[in-house]
Amino acid sequence: MQSKPFALKSLVAAMLLCGAVSASAQITVYTDRNAFLAAVGGYGVDTYDDLDIDLYDSPFARSAGAYSYTATAPGGLYGAGSGSDGWLSTNVDGDGIVFSDFAPGVTGFGGYFFGSDVLGSFLPGGTLQFTATGGGTLNYTLSNATTSSFLGFVSSSPLSSVTMTSGGDYWVTANDVTLAMPVPEPETYAMMLMGLGLVGWMRRRRG
DSSP states (O other), X not given: OOHHHHHHHHHHHHHHHHHHOOSSOOEEEESOHHHHHHTSSSEEEEOOTTOOSSEEXXXXXXXETTEXXXXXXXXXXXXXXXXXXXXXXXSXXXXXXXXXXXXXXXXEXXXXXXXXXXXXXXXXXXXXXXXXXXXXXXXXXXEEEOTTOEEEEEESSXXXXXXXXXXXXXXXXXEEEEEEOOOOOHHHHHHHHHHHHHHHHHHHHHO
């Protein structure tokens, strides 16, 4: 008499897992912020407006809304920008920044990325290289970056890191880094509802 409930539990678990696992991880690049936000679910932004023009230890624990992450650079990190618009840059010319230790389930990473000079001011004409890792790996080059150059990555599985490096004699700089969760697919909703229905039926049968 116990085999039927056990079989139903196994079926429910399999259905829920099936909706969460993709056959192969893919990473999509977005250069438009609105398109990026339309492709993800909930998101949070780290503006860096709380940073002083000063040196910060690495690794640097940060949060974008409700989503935590870590920024790391070999020679430390530096608060850049001007006025009330703060940026995150490196302390050493030529260093890269690794964004990692994302909150569980984060599949989207984006922001505005460009080069800055020794004073922490925007430097035009910068070229940045990115490597996004999340089940798979994608390399992308952003040329002639400006303060309004948005770049985002959305992975079909959770992201593990995004690395940004310099293609020249300047400091890599980030602003308004955005972390995001995936949009649940209709099939996932259907499987979850079916699983919840089976759980409810099992509870009634036991009563």
